[in-house]
Amino acid sequence: MAKEKNKQQVYTLVVQVGRKSGDGLPEESTGAALMCFASGVDEAEAVRETVAILKQADLAPLDVTGYGALRDREKAGHDIAQDERDLMQRALDENSVIVAQMTPFYGEDDK
Template structure:
């Protein structure tokens, strides 16, 4: 029996918007958060599915995912990727993992009406 050759994995940059859920660990008063993630997958759709699954397992409520592509695709669009970001991407690939690099809580009422 021949095994199918494994498809190469790539790391995708994803921005995930999450809502609130009991015991989600977000700060009191936050209405949700934006999470910058690096996720490994054979394609962006797989990376998105894996990321949503991991975040749900962590007790978060993913609402929306915006994909920014691979490092190569981002560089082609003129994005600068610093050494720290590249290291996180390398880790996501090496561990076949989802890395949450940054979380920014959202609050209503921050602006003056």
């Protein structure tokens, strides 16, 4: 009997990154939060792929919070805009990681 192939899904992840030389973040920021859509057969794979890609992009991932796949978010009552759904579909179609939003952090001591 052939083993059934796991179906790819897209997971919503928020990755906190610290500072690293050449990271491309605003000079005065202390780090950032990146909202990513990542494809994978499970959330663990999506996290591994996202962290690997961010490291290749000279970012310094510190922490990842997973919010599940689209169905999980819908069950949790999240309001998911069409542009987010489009990016999720793109991540699935391309079997990729898409950084949908970047929010820099600024420490109080930096002002």
